[in-house]
Amino acid sequence: MERNAVQSPFFSIVTPNHNSGGDLERCIKSLRENQAAFEHIIIDDASSDDGFLWAEEQAASGSSPELVLRRNPENLGPGGTRNRGLNLVTGRYVLFCDADDYLAPEALDSLKAEIEAFEYPDVVVFRYRLHCPHGDMDSVQLCTAPIEHSRREAFGDFMRDTIVSSPWGKAIRADRACALKFPALPVAQDSLYNLDLFGRAERILYLPTVLYHFDKRSDGSLTRKPFSNQELDKFHGSWQVFEDHYRRHFAATHGLLLLEVRGLRFVGMDFIMRQGINKTRDDSRVRRVVLTQLRQTSWTALRQLSLKEKALLMIYALSPSLSRQLIRRSQYAS
16 A cells, blocks of 8 residues: 655654564554554664564665654663654654554554544544453443543543553644653553643543554563562552652542542552462562552442452452462463
């Protein structure tokens, strides 16, 4: 399909790359079946494999004029690498796409049509397909037809994790996207970026379409890394930064209930799941953090969780070993 790479791009796709191997090629090629003009900004974060070399060869040959390639002189991590990509954006809308993921065929054309039909909203939220070792599943269906939501509605959906906290899964108006930066945190930089994004965006469009493929089949998936005390400190430290930022900038407008619900999911459920999948024994430090979060949470927030979530939290409070057994017998341990 012939692509117009001369006109100003409608989309800027920002991809951080670190040792993604052949997955980067899949990511690049997934964008080619689109008529919409785009640039693909790929920042290599000090890789030691040959995946980025293939992209450089494509750009040098002239066969991929949409590629904008840079190398970090040293490893900056995904947040700092995305920030560098944002500094190069020239398109009207920004999408983030990880190097080991890819977009659905003609995803950009579909997005452009909806953006124009709804007169250029600040953010477009779309669905994704999760590829796991135990099978594939689609993300929650937010709507049955394209529909615009207010900031308050979308902010609530983000805080409840109905809208994924990852940077991908959204098309963001470039002036909004580039006005924000990913913070210098060891993990969960994307949560803070999206907190500010949905706290400032005025018009948010929801689409019912699956346009992104999130691939977690790799053995390096974050949720399968050993949940050591060092990892606990990283995640809990990032949560405390998120909590403080929310209290200072959003509590007056949105209240604290959303923060409590998110805390139950990200400090309670997430830590319990990681410990259950990756630990061979109970860890008293994880237990202290989780129980402290539970004690600080109101019954109103607890009631907003699903029955399964409430049951797991209660079982963990009574018997961490039993909760670990239940988790390991579930699909997450496959």
